[in-house]
Amino acid sequence: MSERLGVRKTYKLAIGGAFSRSESGRSYPVLGADGRILARAAAASRKDLREGVRAARSALAAWSAATPYNRGQVLYRVAEMMEGRRAQFVDEVGRAGGQDAEAEVDASVDRWVWYAGWSDKIHHVLGSVNPVAAPYFNFTIPEPTGVVGIVAPAEPALLGLISRLAPAIVSGNATVVLASEPRPLVAITLSEVLATSDVPAGVVNVLTGRTTELMPWLAGHMDVNAIDITGVPGHLLTKVEELCAENVKRIVRSEEANWSSDRAQSPYEVTAFMEMKTVWHPMGA
Amino acid sequence: MANKDELQRTEAHGGLAAETPFGYAPSRESTDIVRIEPRYDLFIGGDWVEPRSGTWFETISPATEEPLSRVAEAGPEDVDLAVAAAREASDERWRELPGRERARFLYRIARALQERSREFAVLETMDGGKPIKESRDVDLPLAAAHFFYYAGWADKLDYAFPGRLPRPLGVAGQVIPWNFPLLMAAWKIAPALATGNTVVLKPAETTPLTALLLADVIQEADLPPGVVNIVTGAGRTGSFLVGHHGIDKVAFTGSTDVGKVIQRAVAGTGKRLTLELGGKAANIVFEDAALDQAVEGIVNGIYFNQGHVCCAGSRLLVQEAVAETLVERLKARLSTLRVGDPLDKNTDVGAINSSQQLRRIEELVESGIQDGAEIYQPPCDLPERGYWFPPTLFTGVTQSHRIAREEIFGPVLSILTFRTPEEAVEKANNTPYGLSAGVWTEKGSRILWMASRLRAGVIWANTFNRFDPSSPFGGYKESGFGREGGLHGLEPYLAWNGGGAR
Numbered sequence: 001m002s003e004r005l006g007v008r009k010t011y012k013l014a015i016g017g018a019f020s021r022s023e024s025g026r027s028y029p030v031l032g033a034d035g036r037i038l039a040r041a042a043a044a045s046r047k048d049l050r051e052g053v054r055a056a057r058s059a060l061a062a063w064s065a066a067t068p069y070n071r072g073q074v075l076y077r078v079a080e081m082m083e084g085r086r087a088q089f090v091d092e093v094g095r096a097g098g099q100d101a102e103a104e105v106d107a108s109v110d111r112w113v114w115y116a117g118w119s120d121k122i123h124h125v126l127g128s129v130n131p132v133a134a135p136y137f138n139f140t141i142p143e144p145t146g147v148v149g150i151v152a153p154a155e156p157a158l159l160g161l162i163s164r165l166a167p168a169i170v171s172g173n174a175t176v177v178l179a180s181e182p183r184p185l186v187a188i189t190l191s192e193v194l195a196t197s198d199v200p201a202g203v204v205n206v207l208t209g210r211t212t213e214l215m216p217w218l219a220g221h222m223d224v225n226a227i228d229i230t231g232v233p234g235h236l237l238t239k240v241e242e243l244c245a246e247n248v249k250r251i252v253r254s255e256e257a258n259w260s261s262d263r264a265q266s267p268y269e270v271t272a273f274m275e276m277k278t279v280w281h282p283m284g285a
Numbered sequence: 286m287a288n289k290d291e292l293q294r295t296e297a298h299g300g301l302a303a304e305t306p307f308g309y310a311p312s313r314e315s316t317d318i319v320r321i322e323p324r325y326d327l328f329i330g331g332d333w334v335e336p337r338s339g340t341w342f343e344t345i346s347p348a349t350e351e352p353l354s355r356v357a358e359a360g361p362e363d364v365d366l367a368v369a370a371a372r373e374a375s376d377e378r379w380r381e382l383p384g385r386e387r388a389r390f391l392y393r394i395a396r397a398l399q400e401r402s403r404e405f406a407v408l409e410t411m412d413g414g415k416p417i418k419e420s421r422d423v424d425l426p427l428a429a430a431h432f433f434y435y436a437g438w439a440d441k442l443d444y445a446f447p448g449r450l451p452r453p454l455g456v457a458g459q460v461i462p463w464n465f466p467l468l469m470a471a472w473k474i475a476p477a478l479a480t481g482n483t484v485v486l487k488p489a490e491t492t493p494l495t496a497l498l499l500a501d502v503i504q505e506a507d508l509p510p511g512v513v514n515i516v517t518g519a520g521r522t523g524s525f526l527v528g529h530h531g532i533d534k535v536a537f538t539g540s541t542d543v544g545k546v547i548q549r550a551v552a553g554t555g556k557r558l559t560l561e562l563g564g565k566a567a568n569i570v571f572e573d574a575a576l577d578q579a580v581e582g583i584v585n586g587i588y589f590n591q592g593h594v595c596c597a598g599s600r601l602l603v604q605e606a607v608a609e610t611l612v613e614r615l616k617a618r619l620s621t622l623r624v625g626d627p628l629d630k631n632t633d634v635g636a637i638n639s640s641q642q643l644r645r646i647e648e649l650v651e652s653g654i655q656d657g658a659e660i661y662q663p664p665c666d667l668p669e670r671g672y673w674f675p676p677t678l679f680t681g682v683t684q685s686h687r688i689a690r691e692e693i694f695g696p697v698l699s700i701l702t703f704r705t706p707e708e709a710v711e712k713a714n715n716t717p718y719g720l721s722a723g724v725w726t727e728k729g730s731r732i733l734w735m736a737s738r739l740r741a742g743v744i745w746a747n748t749f750n751r752f753d754p755s756s757p758f759g760g761y762k763e764s765g766f767g768r769e770g771g772l773h774g775l776e777p778y779l780a781w782n783g784g785g786a787r
Contacts, residue, residue, distance in 0.1 A: 125447055128772050132753035133430070140757050140773060143737075225762065238553025245548035247717070248541070248560065248763045268449070276773050278757050279736045281729070282747045 011184070013042045013208065014191035016055030017201020022209070023047050030185055033097035041184045044209035046217045049176065052205035053223050056147045056174035059202025064144045064172030068120035075116035075170055077197040082109045085193065089186065093158055096183045107260045108162045115166035118270050122171065126271050130278070137281045142274035144172035145250060146225035149218040151211060153231040157183035158190065159259045164228050167269035169203055176218065177206045178231070184208035212236065219243035226250035226273055312630045314417045318404045321411075321494065324355045327363055327517065328500040330370035331510025337362040342519070344493055347414035348627050348636040348671040356493045359516035361525050364485070367514040368531040371456040371483040374511030380453050380481050382509075384440030391436030391478060393506040398429040398471075401502065405495055409467055410627045412494040414636030414672070415590050417628050427752055428471035431770075434754035435475035438775060442480065445772055451779040453481030454557060455533035458526040460547075461496075462539045463489035463638050464593040464694075469538055470496050472769045474513060475754075480778040482534070483512045487526050490519040491639045524550065532556065534778065538595070541692070541718070541763050559767025559777040561595065561759055563692040564720030566741065567713035568598030568749060571706075572606040574725035578747065580614050583698070586723060586749035588622060588634055588676050592696040593642070595764075596721035598749050600689060601678075601700045602709050608702045612680055619676050620663035634696055637672040646674050646695035653679050653688035658699070684715055692718070706731065710738045719761030723749045742768070 011030075012019040021027075024045035032038040044052075063071070082089060086105055094101035123141055130138040148168045153160035157180040168175050179187035191206045207214060215236060219227055220243035227249050232240050244251050252272045256264045324341060326333040338360030343352045359367070379387070398405065405428075406420040415424075442451045457477045461469035466488060477484045488496035496515055503513050516522060520543070527535045528550050534557040537547050541562040551558050568586050570579050586598025603611050627635030637643040654660055658679040667673040678698040682689050688699045703709040713722055721743040724735045732746040742760045745751060752758065757771040767777045 128757075130753065130756045130771050132756050134751065134753065136748070136751070138753070138756050140768075140771065145761075241552030242549045245545045245552065248544060248548065248562065248765060250766050266448070268446075275742065275761050276757055276759070276768050277736075277742060277744065277761075278771075279733075279744045280746055280748055280751060280756070281732055281736075 009039065011039055011041050011188045011208065013044055013048055014188060014195070014204070014206040015048065015052050016058070016205065017195060019191070026209075028209070030183070032095050038095060039185055041188070041208040044207040044214060046214070048207060049214055049217050050221070052176040052207055053147060053221055055202035055205050056176050057223055059200055060146060060174040063169075063174055063200055063203045066172065071170060071172065072116045072119035074198045075112055075119065075166065078193060078199065079109050079112035079116065081193045081197045082112065089158065089189065092186050092189055096157060096186060098156060098158070103260060104156050104159045108159045111159070111162050111265060112166055114265050115170045115270070118267055119170050122267055122270050125267055132280075135283045137283055138278065140276050140278045142171065142271050143277050145273050145275055146173065147223060148173045148175045148273050149221070149224045149227040150175055150177045151215060151218070151227070151229050151231035152177060152180055152187065153259075154180045154182055156259055158186045160231070161187055161190065163256070163259055163264050164230055164254065165204065168228065168273045169199075171270055171274050173273050174203045175205065176224070177204060178211050178214055178218065179206055179208045180231070181209070181211045215240055216243055219249070220246050222247045224249060226252060228252045228254075230254045311626065313626065314407055314410075314628045314630055316407055316411065316628065319408045319411065321354050321408070325357060325493070325497050325517070327357045327359055327367070328497065328513075328515040329363070329367045330514065331504065334366070336360065337366070342490065344412060344491065346411050346671075347491070347638055348668070350670050353412060354494065356497070356517045358518045359487075359522045359525070364516055364522065364525040364529055367485045367516045368456060368458070368529050370511035371485050371514050372531055374509055375453070375455050375483040378509040379483050379512050380455075382481070384442060384481075387478060387481065388436045388439035390506055390508050391432050391439060391475060394502055394508070395429050395432035395436060397502045397506060398425065398432065402426070402429065405467060405498060407628070408498060409495045410635070413463060413466055413492045414627050414638055416632040416635040417630055418632065419590060424465055424468045427754070428468045431468070431471040431754040432475045435479040439479040442775065442779070445775055446779075450782040451480065452782055454778060454780050455482060456531065457482045457484045457534040457536060457778065458487075458529060458532040459484055459536045460487045460523045460526060460539065461489060463492040464590060464595070466492035467495040467499065470499055472538075473536055476769070476774045477536075477778050478512065480775055482778050485514045485516060485526060485532070487516050487518065487523050490517070493517045527551065530554075534558070536767075536777065537561070544765060557777065559769075560765035561767070561769060562720075562763065562765040563718055564595050564597065564760065564764050565600060565690065565692055565716045565718045566596055566598050566721040566723065567600045567602050567739070568723035569602045569709050569713060569725065569735065570604065570607065570611060571724075571726040571728075571731065572604040573727050574607075575727065575747075576607065576611055576614060579611065579725040580618050582723065582725060582747070582749045583615060584618055584622070587698045588696050589750050591634055591637055591674070593638055593694055594750060596743060596750065597694075598721075598723050599693060599697070599699060600713075601698055602703050602712055603700060604709070605702045605704055612700060615678065616661055616663070619661070619678065622663070622676050624665045624673065624675060625668055634676055637674050637695065640672055642694065643672040643674060646693055646697065649688055649691060649693045649695075650677060650697055653682070653686060653697075653699070656686045656688070658682045658686055658688060684712060690716065706735065710735065714740045717763040720764035721745065
């Protein structure tokens, strides 16, 4: 009996709803837990990153204008689709060297469900009506910041990424994600899930590659409003944060050590990528 | 119908006018209430301390160019001392003090500001050049209200943020601008103290006097030494403070350029940062707006405080159908503005804060003329000494003009037109800034439609430049981040214990 030769998957970048190789034609080998090559991942270039930002900016208007109910359902749909591909995710996380692959995938699905519910509750909990001493109805509501760059933590590659991505998009931001450099493959598989979960094209753009090469371009990009630097290694923090000053980027960083804990999720992670808008509406007969 | 007596009075009145034409009778606020010391040292650890730097600089009245006093310039050693005093006060006295005790001090300060409000208002006007009408009716009441509002939060912080247990950050370094000197000090100090932090405050070099008088109030209130330290100086002093390794938080209000320098300086240090920076706000008038009311709002939006306002309505967007009428009425209104002695209670537009700022305004106005916009300035007699600029408006402005893009920070209005609400939104948002915006219309649904699309932190509908301690203030985009005022103004001064990643 001859063994069937497997069909290997080509991992590409996910930009603007399409899967494409890096325009630079580069890739890099990704090693599994056993030290053998799992696959080659695309090594995104500065141009790819700019395409990602452009796709995010284009997707922003419609996604941020979608109703919170709609965005909540889309995030819940992501959870449904991941659950359906649970075995695949467990397999991929495990082969990439994830410690407890089943637990990580379960926690990842649950994180989507948890954040999905915040889409239409964050305004209640963290907005305000302000009792000003003048005849105005004065209120403060959180609004999405705009285009958000996310440097995902290297580990755990799936749960870490989702823990940073879900709170950023649930409020209506569009994102450009730099996946874990040593374990990028599962981020591309997640992109396949997002592409079939009614997440509009361009809301989540995923780049794989040399994060130290890409980070400065993301941090200095004038059309990125906020950046999550959770995955930026300590020795690069100063450089990256300095570049953020170029357009007064909001800098968000989580120091979470235990991503599977409930403590790794919070409505304040949602508002970290939001702006508070205050409106003075006149009152009078 | 008027009775006979009234008619007679009117005749007499007219008769008098015919003989001796009405001259303007100034109504000058007395400065007797203010005592300015010939020299001020630094306020560190509850005491007045001579600067180790050994230098003092002059602060002048921009309305007369007369020197008012000499003020210490804090050098690196002085900033070290101030930060050390703030740290000691945090560790030994303030951080662990129950909220209700902290509240008592803040209530005392609020009351003292109310009691001494005229003294503060006059001093503010002398040192900064803003009309006494404004320092008296806006700056002072708001500063006192800010302390009163945050006093009440000091013992209620556990209720402010669901699911989070707050604790103070430690020592805050705060750098404030010259346009609302005392009010900005209040915006910085009140929430910091309410949340259990201690502060080192650096007032602007052209307007240090009211912050130094606030030190007097702070002493009288028996605030523990070192909880508030005030170090005067110019940008150099500010950079020593924000770059100091002993502070946990930086709060800055000022220009976007300096804000970026500060964000770079703070990079990689782990210090918390809030920035309240520049703006180029759109003030949008629809054809259905109550035009006379809008004219008053436009004037208040850009000529209030000589336009030295980060959230000033410096770009007027008028719907085409009413543009001509509105500009006509605006020009007429401009000619009635009284420009001059800021201590005169009738003055609407006071002195430009400094010669440096005056040059900046002149340069940008010149660029507006060169770019081809049409300038209008009402005839007005400006005093010979001091720094002055007449209320100015430009018509025929396009979006590419520098006067439509750059913050002028002076009494200069750029007028553009639009046809549809969509166009108004697009033009309003076409700026790297995002601090504030105004909408004038009688249609409530349009107000909210516009408000949801304007990318700015504060939206005023049928009003402008209105502030309240309970109402969060702060910018989108390059106008900065973080909020001051209201519930949201507490967050930048707090860290969190357990439960919740952020």
